[in-house]
Amino acid sequence: MNSRTLICVYLFFFLTVFPGSAKGINEAEIPPQLKPWKAWVLKGAENNFCPSPFNNGNEYLCQWPSRLELNLGDTGGAFSQEYIVYAEDWVILPGNNNAWPHDLMVDGAPVPVINRKGLPSVLLKKGGHTIQGLFKWKNMPEMINVPEKTALVDLVINNKQVDSPLIDNQGRLWLQNEKVSGREEDRLEVKLFRMVDDDIPMFITNLVRLYVSGQAREIKLAEILPADFIPVQIESPLPVMIQENRDVIIQTRPGKWDIYVKTRSKGPVGSIGPFNTPFGQEVWSVQSRNHLRMIRVKGVQGIDPGQTDLPGEWRQYPAYIINKGETLILEETRRGDPLPTPDHLTMMRTIWLDFNGGGYTIKDTISGTMSTQWYLAVNEPLKLGRVVLDGVDQLITSHGKDNKPGLELRKGQINLEGESRIETGKNVIPAVGWDHSVQQLSASLNLPPGWRLINVRGVDAIEGT
Known part of the structure; x- marks a missing residue:
């Protein structure tokens, strides 16, 4: 193996096994002799340096679209959307074969629209971009496709704002539908359910149940995560972000949505609270682990789980009603299980x-x-x-x-x-x-x-x- 091959192998190992260095593009951490080879070694592996979800290091999110703005009429229309692209990638545009976008501009420069697998697309380089384009048609189509990763849509039809754009499960935005013309008041109802798993460490799964009507919008939920617990996992059909101050930001649209946020304790837990209950009375379930410790729940009122809206798999555990100002006390009666089940x-x-x-x-x-x-x-x-x-x-x-x-x-x-x-x-x-x-x-x-x-x-x- 010659010296050139050794340099390439070492650089590939350095940049792929320790991707944190490459993500930060910290040139100081790359030996001077290897810097000229960086672009060659990383060719074809650029997506590996896109951001990943905190709970899945094998998934890479190279595109982050903002709100899609559509201003449409009987003979055509215009669209605009901003994108952040972390690695050169193909971006799907709004439209379909019956409503093909044209006169496409990216950052003010004209670019061609490419047909990729029947979808209008454009190749974007790494960085922030503004995409603008036009539609022309003889009659407004019933629907057009919107990019899958787009969560928020502003729709104007014949100079009238559509407060609740209808996007079905196939990513189609309906333009001629009775549902898109009706105006519905923006309403939001939030219910919180939590399940305590008395493991080591302790976990609390927080179920945020949303009832949303009106237009798609971004909401902020403050003080819904328990103090001294660290978020470790999110399961959500909607885009969710947890800020440094622990506020939860959700891009919502009309419907009923269940969002699960799993948190773990920083240390031993003897009590939880006092509770703020920002959205009213909460219902908690407690799963004990008798082989670790036996506990007695005090300070809150018990309730029949079958009479609550808890998820079905949580109803097998004792349930409690939590009111504002109350504290859930976990009194430890015995450490470990003195009579474990025989092997x-x-x-x-x-x-x-x-x-x-x-x-x-x-x-x-x-x-x-x-x-x-x-x-x-x-x-x-x-x-x-x-x-x-x-x-x-x-x-x-x-x-x-x-x-x-x-x-x-x-x-x-x-x-x-x-x-x-x-x-x-x-x-x-x-x-x-x-x-x-x-x-x-x-x-x-x-x-x-x-x-x-x-x-x-x-x-x-x-x-x-």
């Missing part, structure tokens, strides 16, 4: 006898639950060679006072495969071989050619002999 394991074993009868290869499939011991190890004469937990190979480590080979368990649900050897050709094979009893056990013995099973002792039933 219950099922093992299916497959045994292969060596051709020379000098040993056995054993594959064990173990499933079930464990709550009293957080590791599994094998006893002699088994020699553990490979272990797979939930489909992932695990490191074999030593456990117990005798340093038996095994693996550490991080959760109670077990789905394990272990491969072992018995190097001696003894006629006695341990029924289990692991340092833990099982409630159900079955085994299959595979014999090489020339061998035949005559008798087996120590089993409940023999099949296939």
Whole structure:
């Protein structure tokens, strides 16, 4: 490998394995000898340096459109939209085959409209851009397509503002529809539901239920996230942003919307509140984790979950009504579970006898639950060679006072495969071989050619002999 190849490989590794440096375009972090190669190495991988959602580092958001403005009439119209593009990319324009945009201007310069997969498109370079174009038609079409990533639309038809533009699930903006001409008052109703998961750390899932009427618009919800909890995940059909001051910004349109914001605690939690309840009375569910600690909820009034609007999967947990000024107290009555559920394991074993009868290869499939011991190890004469937990190979480590080979368990649900050897050709094979009893056990013995099973002792039933 020559020196030029080494330089290219190193630069590619530097810019792709440590993308944070390239995202910030910090030239000082790139060795001077490698700077001339930067553009060549990154060619074709520009999208990897676009912003990503906080909870999905494999997704890249290279386009951020602003409000789409449409001023349409019986013989044509005009549109305008601003874009921020983080890497050169194709941007879809409003319109379709029956309403093809023309006289397109990007930042004041004329550019061609390209037909890509039947959609009008334009290629934009990295940076901020203003797109403007015109429509011409003999009769106004029933609908036109709008870019999928566009959340807000300002629509004017024959010099009249349409307060509630109708966009269906296929991204079509309806222009000739009774629904687009009616004026509806802007209304917003917000209901808050929360589910406390008393795990380590504690999680609170905040359900923001919106009832929106009127025109599409941007709303700000302040003081809806619990204090001392950090947002970690958002599930929303609408564009949502959480500001540094914890205000939640939502680009809404008419309809009913459920937005889930999952937050985690910064440390141990003994109480939550006092509550501000900016949108009135709230309903909370509490999921206890008795194997971690037992709690008693105090300070708030209980309610039958079936009589609330909680999501169906939350109704299996105790529910409480939260009023302004109240504090949810989680009184810890006991740390850990003094009477955990007994372990219950099922093992299916497959045994292969060596051709020379000098040993056995054993594959064990173990499933079930464990709550009293957080590791599994094998006893002699088994020699553990490979272990797979939930489909992932695990490191074999030593456990117990005798340093038996095994693996550490991080959760109670077990789905394990272990491969072992018995190097001696003894006629006695341990029924289990692991340092833990099982409630159900079955085994299959595979014999090489020339061998035949005559008798087996120590089993409940023999099949296939």
